[in-house]
Amino acid sequence: MTATFRISEDDYVAAMKLFARPTFLRRLLLTSFLAVLPLVALSAGRELWPATLGGVVGLVIVVVITTIVAPQMTRRHYRKYKAIQGEFTAELLDTGVCIASEHGDYTLVWENILKWRYDQRFVLIYPMPRMFHILPRSVAEQGFDVTGLIERLNRHVGPGY
Numbered sequence: 385m386t387a388t389f390r391i392s393e394d395d396y397v398a399a400m401k402l403f404a405r406p407t408f409l410r411r412l413l414l415t416s417f418l419a420v421l422p423l424v425a426l427s428a429g430r431e432l433w434p435a436t437l438g439g440v441v442g443l444v445i446v447v448v449i450t451t452i453v454a455p456q457m458t459r460r461h462y463r464k465y466k467a468i469q470g471e472f473t474a475e476l477l478d479t480g481v482c483i484a485s486e487h488g489d490y491t492l493v494w495e496n497i498l499k500w501r502y503d504q505r506f507v508l509i510y511p512m513p514r515m516f517h518i519l520p521r522s523v524a525e526q527g528f529d530v531t532g533l534i535e536r537l538n539r540h541v542g543p544g545y
Contacts, residue, residue: 403516470486479494507530
């Protein structure tokens, strides 16, 4: 079944947030850092307070960038990226997934998919480490077999993250 979709500016921002969502290991490392930072500050005395303050300032900078700057830049990128604003079609094949637009089509063959991830709104399919195709899960309303896609991705590529 072929489904048609468009990626809106809000969709693009949400997909980029999914792309940037830390993996389990990165979340674990960040949580460990946040747990150790106050312990070091309290137990080491005043000589390590400048380093602790530097860690806090760095954390604030990361939070500001990820919550304010990155979404604004993503919106700006979307407005400049005319090809993403058009209509797309997606078709689930035995050999992979075909995604097409007015500019051309591309079949993502299972063997050439590096990884994938998903949430309640999107499935992101990565042919390269930092390049992905966005497939809204709402295409299921048109009869596209999103569950079948996820099962095949699990079977041919491995578990999503």
